[in-house]
Amino acid sequence: MGKPPGGPLSKGSFKVADTVVGANPDPHADPSRRDFIHIAAVAGAAGAVAGIAWPLIDQMNPAGDTLALASIEFDLSKVVEGQQVVIKWRGKPLFVRNRTAAEIQKAVATPLSELRDPETDEARHKPGKPQWLVLIGTCTHLGCVPTFGGGDYGGWFCPCHGSHYDTSGRIRKGPAPKNLAVPDWDFLSDTKIKVG
Amino acid sequence: MSGPSTYEPKTGIERWLDTRLPIVRFMYDTALDFPTPKNLNYWWTFGGILALMLGLQIATGVVLAMHYVPHVDYAFASVERIMRDVNYGWLIRYMHANGASMFFLAVYLHMIRNLYYGSYKAPREVLWILGCLIYLAMMATGFIGYVLPWGQMSFHGAVVITNLFGALPIIGPPITTWLWGGFAVDNATLNRFFSLHYLLPFVIAGLVILHIWALHVPGNNNPTGVNVKSKADTVPFHPYYTVKDGFAIGVFLLLFGAFVFYNPNVLGHADNYIPANPLVTPAHIVPEWYFLPFYAILRAVPDKLGGVLLMFGAIATLFVLPWLDTSKVRSMRYRPTAKWYFWIFVLAALVLGYCGGQLPDNPVIGAPTGLMLLDADVNSMVWLSRVATLYFFAYFWIILPVLGLTETPLPVPEGISEPVLSHPATTPTGAAASPEKRG
Numbered sequence: 001m002g003k004p005p006g007g008p009l010s011k012g013s014f015k016v017a018d019t020v021v022g023a024n025p026d027p028h029a030d031p032s033r034r035d036f037i038h039i040a041a042v043a044g045a046a047g048a049v050a051g052i053a054w055p056l057i058d059q060m061n062p063a064g065d066t067l068a069l070a071s072i073e074f075d076l077s078k079v080v081e082g083q084q085v086v087i088k089w090r091g092k093p094l095f096v097r098n099r100t101a102a103e104i105q106k107a108v109a110t111p112l113s114e115l116r117d118p119e120t121d122e123a124r125h126k127p128g129k130p131q132w133l134v135l136i137g138t139c140t141h142l143g144c145v146p147t148f149g150g151g152d153y154g155g156w157f158c159p160c161h162g163s164h165y166d167t168s169g170r171i172r173k174g175p176a177p178k179n180l181a182v183p184d185w186d187f188l189s190d191t192k193i194k195v196g
Numbered sequence: 197m198s199g200p201s202t203y204e205p206k207t208g209i210e211r212w213l214d215t216r217l218p219i220v221r222f223m224y225d226t227a228l229d230f231p232t233p234k235n236l237n238y239w240w241t242f243g244g245i246l247a248l249m250l251g252l253q254i255a256t257g258v259v260l261a262m263h264y265v266p267h268v269d270y271a272f273a274s275v276e277r278i279m280r281d282v283n284y285g286w287l288i289r290y291m292h293a294n295g296a297s298m299f300f301l302a303v304y305l306h307m308i309r310n311l312y313y314g315s316y317k318a319p320r321e322v323l324w325i326l327g328c329l330i331y332l333a334m335m336a337t338g339f340i341g342y343v344l345p346w347g348q349m350s351f352h353g354a355v356v357i358t359n360l361f362g363a364l365p366i367i368g369p370p371i372t373t374w375l376w377g378g379f380a381v382d383n384a385t386l387n388r389f390f391s392l393h394y395l396l397p398f399v400i401a402g403l404v405i406l407h408i409w410a411l412h413v414p415g416n417n418n419p420t421g422v423n424v425k426s427k428a429d430t431v432p433f434h435p436y437y438t439v440k441d442g443f444a445i446g447v448f449l450l451l452f453g454a455f456v457f458y459n460p461n462v463l464g465h466a467d468n469y470i471p472a473n474p475l476v477t478p479a480h481i482v483p484e485w486y487f488l489p490f491y492a493i494l495r496a497v498p499d500k501l502g503g504v505l506l507m508f509g510a511i512a513t514l515f516v517l518p519w520l521d522t523s524k525v526r527s528m529r530y531r532p533t534a535k536w537y538f539w540i541f542v543l544a545a546l547v548l549g550y551c552g553g554q555l556p557d558n559p560v561i562g563a564p565t566g567l568m569l570l571d572a573d574v575n576s577m578v579w580l581s582r583v584a585t586l587y588f589f590a591y592f593w594i595i596l597p598v599l600g601l602t603e604t605p606l607p608v609p610e611g612i613s614e615p616v617l618s619h620p621a622t623t624p625t626g627a628a629a630s631p632e633k634r635g
Binding site: 138 | 352355356358359360362373374375376377378379380381382384388474475476477478479480481495497498499500501503556557
């Protein structure tokens with residue numbers, strides 16, 4: 001590519017200027033140096049795009065104030081035996097159920113082999129207080145709110161797609177894959193609980 | 197088909213502009229002089245109808261956004277204010293809500309046209325895929341828009357649909373939280389849905405431009421499915437099809453008007469006039485009618501992840517359709533066997549739509565038989581949906597690939613001008629249609 005001095009272009013009565021682009025590249029240029037600059041520039045641009053893309057994606061995750069509203073307290077004396085109260089926690093319904101002895105008995109008597117998501121009733125309440133069940137009230141299928149006391153097992157029934165839960169909130173029938181979730185909760189006193 | 201431009205600037209200002217920005221030339225070549233097959237029937241008018249509906253949705257939507265408040269405490273009330281207090285607010289909102297339904301009605305008829313006349317086949321695969329992308333963007337826009345009034349159906353519909361993504365293993369729950377912007381569908385969700393609902397129609401408009409571009413490279417398909425051979429097979433788009441499209445638009449607007457003025461809520465659900473309550477789910481959650489077939493597919497599967505994958509699979513199947521149909525003959529007019537399978541497919545899609553609006557355990561006819569097959573009564577919507585779902589997938593993945601190889605098509609005319617003189621479908625095999633007219 002390099003034009004040797006006195007080459008064909010300089011013959012005759014006219015002279016061609018040497019300023020034509022690419023006409024006189026540095027014969028000692030190492031092609032890998034140019035490749036390096038290309039790769040570095042593209043990599044730098046890709047890094048910059050990734051760097052600005054992440055904030056644009058992550059801004060959609062829960063904001064600080066949303067995360068801060070994480071726990072609530074609740075007075076159990078409002079819930080009579082055999083009933084449940086629905087409260088709102090993190091934007092979702094929370095079931096606080098005061099179970100009757102018969103309901104507890106029914107849940108305890110169920111063999112684990114009959115369960116889709118095997119879990120003992122004991123693992124789902126606080127030790128020594130089997131009457132209190134605290135569950136996140138969204139169906140594990142697609143998030144509808146199951147109705148109290150409905151279904152074939154006397155626990156909850158989801159009206160959306162027909163999932164049946166037993167008196168321990170365990171899935172027994174229908175499309176839902178898992179038991180109603182037990183949130184992080186504890187007794188503050190005999191009648192006061194804290195969720196979250 | 198888009199040959200050399202025949203535009204001739206007539207005035208000085210047109211000549212001046214043509215050498216700087218040939219936009220008038222572009223419009224003339226695209227919308228007036230564009231050579232269009234002369235045998236298009238009314239199934240080809242839905243493109244124009246859809247363009248009008250997109251324009252109407254954007255115009256009414258921009259106006260509604262001037263009065264709507266995207267906040268959980270004010271959204272429902274602001275929609276009611278639009279209905280009661282804003283001048284002509286009722287009209288604009290009813291046009292927007294029913295316009296969405298009309299938009300989907302037109303797009304479904306447009307897609308059925310493509311399936312019948314084989315318009316997705318080579319060389320129009322990219323045109324078809326762009327159409328599928330438009331349909332996908334329409335579904336996202338329609339779903340998000342239904343959430344904005346923040347009624348009971350809005351809220352719980354949003355809960356169910358966003359929970360679909362939670363079915364995916366590992367990445368599911370983080371995606372759901374990311375979509376929500378919190379621990380549940382809440383104000384953050386409503387806010388971003390409003391933002392996206394304003395954005396997506398312009399994405400659709402951009403896709404529509406690409407769609408028309410991809411249409412104007414190979415040109416229109418036509419009812420015979422035979423390629424255009426010469427200029428004699430075509431007429432200029434204007435006035436022939438501007439008038440035909442205009443007439444179809446007029447008829448379509450009569451239907452639109454009938455809904456807007458005489459039964460504006462018949463396509464919606466009464467529960468959406470109850471403000472959203474996260475603690476109580478309506479007894480019977482149903483999506484808008486245009487999503488019912490997919491909802492039926494979702495519910496036909498007893499497994500959560502399986503149902504979600506099959507539902508998205510139904511949409512994904514459309515994208516690969518050009519490579520599933522092995523028949524070289526485009527139009528079903530000349531495919532006597534495929535035609536029947538096609539109409540059964542249309543029936544299956546309608547059955548799915550019907551099932552999607554019913555409770556899964558409802559009997560199809562009479563009382564339940566008491567005869568259980570696996571997990572449900574034989575005479576139930578679940579089993580009817582399963583049969584229809586099976587046919588839906590079999591049509592694309594088994595029937596169309598196999599039929600293209602085994603079916604003997606009827607003789608296809610050599611050019612689109614011939615069947616005008618004698619319809620070959622009614623002519624005996626091999627008989628030349630008007631041989632004296634051949635060169």
